[in-house]
Amino acid sequence: MPVFPLLHRAHDYEFLIKRWKALTKREGLTLRPFAQSGEHPVYFLDSRAGEPRTTNRERCLYISAGVHGDEAAPPWGLLEWAEENAGLLKAHRFLIFPCLNPNGLINNTRVDHRGVDINRTFHDLKEPVIAAWRALVEPHRASLALCLHEDYDGQGIYVYELNQKPEVVGHRILEDCAKIIPLDLRTKIDTSTADRGLINRKRLPKDMPGLPEAIVLYQMGVPISLTFESPSEFSLLERIAVQKQFIVSSLHHALDL
């Protein structure tokens, strides 16, 4: 008898959305398409849809995954987190984008169906997906934004933190996550200086051709914007587990949830 390895439908966008739809239906929530990317609808969940927009006093959490399609763990980590935290999902307003680049996920590419890295287009309202994204996000005052990514050069986990306050939360979050996948201890990651897995961004990197999601969210007034990176050459199941832990620990350390 052949022994089959544990199969994961990591790049099956339809299956991902099917599970999101099952979850939202079960919980009385609505996952809805908000834009079209090539042949595929792109989906969005507002866990308090139909209620007035969020004011400064309420908690509103932004989480997205699947901006880069060759980074497969984040969409599944986000889905599993939501499946296991339906109560929390309904207790606060969550703005969730389960997979912003469907073609990328399906084809295992960083770029979308046109060959564009959408994480350099978040400033550009001529981009139809971005314009529709912005119209959904901008009316709310999110307290925290989590952008979930992976790095094929990554030697462990790390995080980019944009924080209006001088203190950082990233180290405490990373400490929890490092129980699953160790920290990337490089002192220079890409072109940024890193300290035990934390890149504390105080200004925009030079020569950036267009703006990423996390920076645009920060510019829109989100006080803490965290971009998490897991190493995409590590085991998929551990990467999914660490992405899930990142969400749990971010909500806990940044917002006491």
Ligand SMILES: [Zn+2]
């Ligand atoms: Zn990425």
